[in-house]
Amino acid sequence: MTKSEIRKEYLQKRESLSQDEVIDFSKKIFQNFIARFKPVENQKVHVFLSIPEKGEVDTKLFLNYFFKNHIRVFVPKIEQKKMISVEITEETPLIRSSWGIDEPASNQDSGEKDFDFVLTPLLYCDRHGNRVGYGKGYYDGFFSTISKDALRIGVGFFDPEEEIEDLIERDVPLNYLVTPTEVLSFRGFTSKSTK
Known part of the structure; x- marks a missing residue:
């Protein structure tokens, strides 16, 4: 399937989830992440701030855990059509952007490149770690600027089923996918379940 076909199908699948399912699946994804990666x-950690209205994986659980355990938190912000990384604390005020995303008021790029984990939003991920997001390419651009040792970890509700047919050279695959049921590793080109 093409990215646009997958995007359409998985947006519908995600929209069909109830709020309770999103909360329950998000908890399971969080638990699987903590059990596997033990931050x-x-x-x-670079982590996206989820948009509840879009039914995304709820990252509040992750943020609360990171703050409580003194793990440094960086969040994305789009500045001049490029994604920067802003460090935040529990006290950092967030403002709602025109896209409906909570963002820090600061436009100060941390310049950080050596993340331990980059928690990555997605609609879908195939068996090789290739992801389909919203189609803007911000994360692929961001991945190309950070350390190759930073673990690119997708968090999503659905298991890999379809292959993505129209990959391009600048598509950067994930290292792992965390779902409500398992953690999949794509390191070394082949997908190995670490269930």
């Missing part, structure tokens, strides 16, 4: 104090 510790002073590690650096």
Whole structure:
């Protein structure tokens, strides 16, 4: 399937989830992430701020855990058609952007490149770690600017089923996918379940 076909299908699938399902699946994804990656104090995590209206994986659970355990938190912000990374704390005020995304008021790019984990939003991910997002390419551009050692971790509600047919050279695959039921590794080109 093409990205646009997958985007349409998985947007519909996600919209069909009830609010309770989104909350329950988000908790399971959070638990699977913590069990597999065991983040510790002073590690650096780049994490998106979810848009509840879009039925995205709820990242509040992640943020609360990171703040409580003194893990450094960085969030994306779009500045001049490019994604920058802004460090936040529990006290950082957030404002709602025109896209309906909570963002820090600051436009100060942290310049951080050496993240331990980059939690990545997606609609779908195939068996090779190729993701379909909203089609803007911000994360692919961001991935090309950060350390190759940063683990690119997708969080999503659905297991890989379809292959993505129209990949292009600048598409950057994920290292892992965390779903409500498992953690899949794509390191070394083949998908190995670490269920």
